[in-house]
Amino acid sequence: xxxxxxxxIALIVxxxxxxxxxxxxxxxxxxxxxxxxxxxxxxxFGVLATFGEMLGNRVKTGRYCHEGFGLAPKFVVWGLLGMWxxxxxxxxxxxxxxxxxxxxxxxxxxxxMSAPLSWMKFLGALCISTMMNTSFAPVFMTVHKISDMHIxxxxxKLSALIRPVDVKRHITGMDWATQWGFVxxxxxxxxxxxxHTLTFCLPQDLQVLFAAFCSIVLGLLLSIxxxxxxx
Numbered sequence: 713x714x715x716x717x718x719x720x721i722a723l724i725v726x727x728x729x730x731x732x733x734x735x736x737x738x739x740x741x742x743x744x745x746x747x748x749x750x751x752x753x754x755x756x757f758g759v760l761a762t763f764g765e766m767l768g769n770r771v772k773t774g775r776y777c778h779e780g781f782g783l784a785p786k787f788v789v790w791g792l793l794g795m796w797x798x799x800x801x802x803x804x805x806x807x808x809x810x811x812x813x814x815x816x817x818x819x820x821x822x823x824x825m826s827a828p829l830s831w832m833k834f835l836g837a838l839c840i841s842t843m844m845n846t847s848f849a850p851v852f853m854t855v856h857k858i859s860d861m862h863i864x865x866x867x868x869k870l871s872a873l874i875r876p877v878d879v880k881r882h883i884t885g886m887d888w889a890t891q892w893g894f895v896x897x898x899x900x901x902x903x904x905x906x907x908h909t910l911t912f913c914l915p916q917d918l919q920v921l922f923a924a925f926c927s928i929v930l931g932l933l934l935s936i937x938x939x940x941x942x943x
Contacts, residue, residue, distance in 0.1 A: 716776065742917045750795045753920050757794020758787045760924040764931030765790075771935040782868025789859045789873075796852070798920050804844040805912060805919075809836050829913055837912035838905075845904045850896055857891065858882045895934075903930060 730737045745752050765786060766776040777783055809822040824832040861882045866872035907926045911919050 717770075720776070745917050745920075749920075750798060753794040753798035754791035755794075756921055756924040757797065757927070758791030761790040761794065761927040761931075762787045764928035767928060768931035768935035771932060780864065780868040782863040782866075782872065784870045785863045785868065785872050786860075789856075789863070793852070793856060793859075794920070794924065797923060800844060800848045800852075801911075801919060801923065804840050804848070805916075808840045808843050812836070812839060825912070826916070833913060834909070838909045840912050841905050841908035845900050845908060849900055849904060853895055854883075854886075854891070857886060857895075861886070899930065899933070903933065 731741070762783065766781075766783075769778065769781060770776050805825065806822075809818075809825055812818045812821050818832070818835070821832055821836045824830055825836050827833060858877065858879060862875075862877045863872045866875060904926075907929075908923065911922050911926070914922055
């Protein structure tokens with residue numbers, strides 16, 4: 713490990729420490745979540761998912777950032793994607809249990825999702841996660857990949873955010889063997905469905921935050937997989 717790694721670890725500890733030392737910090741976080749859910753989603757994904765990409769870059773290149781990485785535009789894009797994720801999570805969190813109650817024998821599953829952990833809540837979380845990751849997730853992942861390609865094409869400059877995105881060209885030039893064979897086929901069933909099942913078992917105030925933390929783990933997994941493919 714290099715000096716910069718110890719500095720990053722120290723910064724993470726300093727950011728998390730107040731939540732363990734003061735109840736008022738957590739209460740303030742919950743209040744902000746309830747009052748400004750979308751802006752909080754922007755902040756959480758903007759910071760955590762971008763940091764996940766930085767960790768992945770550290771694994772692949774030995775540096776957290778390099779010229780053309782596009783830290784600022786990635787932060788903005790991840791923030792906007794985080795708002796989209798937060799909206800989707802709420803739609804699936806409310807819609808899937810309502811559907812299950814209407815068209816199956818699982819009565820009371822909606823109320824179970826806001827109650828302490830039980831087998832009924834676990835089943836609901838698994839169904840919500842499965843539905844979200846087999847419908848919303850592939851579209852989301854493709855949009856994120858296109859945004860990454862667009863940012864890289866413009867040298868990681870902030871101006872990439874206001875330049876037109878050539879969606880057709882980026883989709884045509886995408887590595888679909890990797891996108892389908894690894895990102896869709898492996899990370900969705902093996903990582904995202906289990907991770908989001910756990911997410912929807914958590915209290916609602918922590919769900920979007922935990923989903924953002926999962927993006928850090930995925931960034932590391934994708935980087936390790938990239939290294940193995942190159943090897």
